[in-house]
């Protein structure tokens with residue numbers, strides 16, 4: 001791959017290529033049905049399950065025949081989804097537990113209810129999240145809220161569930177939801193980006209700790225959705241923009257890669273394919289390694305260089 005930063009020349013920031021128009025998994029194989037964790041009869045717990053990606057995940061786990069525990073602060077939507085899940089799974093295989101993940105006692109209640117009912121957790125999906133635009137020096141309450149939910153929500157769930165999951169004999173996995181904004185840090189959402197960077201960091205640490213724990217049967221995965229049409233991104237519009245993926249597409253991609261055992265699950269969308277993400281991530285890392293200005297991708301002196309880098313990088317990846 002050529003990562004020349006010497007040559008210059010006009011190049012579009014988004015080079016033309018055949019974008020991904022929709023995501024369809026290659027098809028369930030026999031191996032998928034035999035997956036030890038994502039399998040009928042086992043238990044999935046999803047936070048932030050009442051909308052968007054969490055809801056799509058609950059519906060996919062129900063299709064597989066897993067028992068599903070859904071948790072959310074939005075009680076009305078939670079109950080609506082529970083009614084839908086019960087139609088597929090029956091009442092004894094669905095738990096709807098109103099839970100604010102930023103409150104430890106509520107997370108403890110969720111765990112107790114799940115273990116009392118089913119005695120295990122196979123898939124723990126830390127999905128609850130909130131986003132807000134803002135700068136680094138304004139909106140202290142917003143900063144606290146974003147960190148309480150996006151970071152401490154996951155910390156609370158990990159502290160509460162992981163010790164119990166480690167005691168189980170059966171294999172289990174934890175999926176923490178990060179964001180590309182926590183990796184490449186685009187300007188405009190300072191608190192959200194910082195919280196998602198922390199989620200990446202804590203999930204990498206968790207994966208290492210689980211790997212090094214004797215007899216641990218639990219793995220961790222960092223799930224990074226692409227642009228997905230959900231409550232968070234839709235601004236109230238029900239129509240999915242062409243560039244975004246549906247929540248179901250994003251969840252199917254995540255499941256396929258969790259089944260493969262991938263740790264980093266960086267989802268594309270209809271605007272941004274994997275190669276573009278790879279190049280952007282490497283550029284961001286090179287800011288640090290090469291001592292460039294912070295966020296040089298958006299620095300007026302580096303824009304042309306970044307465009308050139310993307311053009312050459314994509315050409316070499318496509319060769």
Ligand SMILES: NC(=O)c1ccc[n+]([C@@H]2O[C@H](COP(=O)([O-])OP(=O)(O)OC[C@H]3O[C@@H](n4cnc5c(N)ncnc54)[C@H](O)[C@@H]3O)[C@@H](O)[C@H]2O)c1
Pocket residue numbers: 047048049050051052053054071072073074099100101102127128129130131149153177178179180224225226227228229230231232233
């Ligand atoms: N949609 C995207 O393009 C996108 C991209 C990258 C990452 N993400 C991440 O995906 C996750 C799911 O987001 P989404 O896009 O489906 O948004 P969404 O708003 O549709 O769903 C988020 C859910 O989390 C719930 N929630 C909020 N605060 C909570 C709390 N304190 N406790 C429990 N539940 C709470 C909300 O009620 C909502 O049901 C989030 O972590 C988000 O940051 C989304």
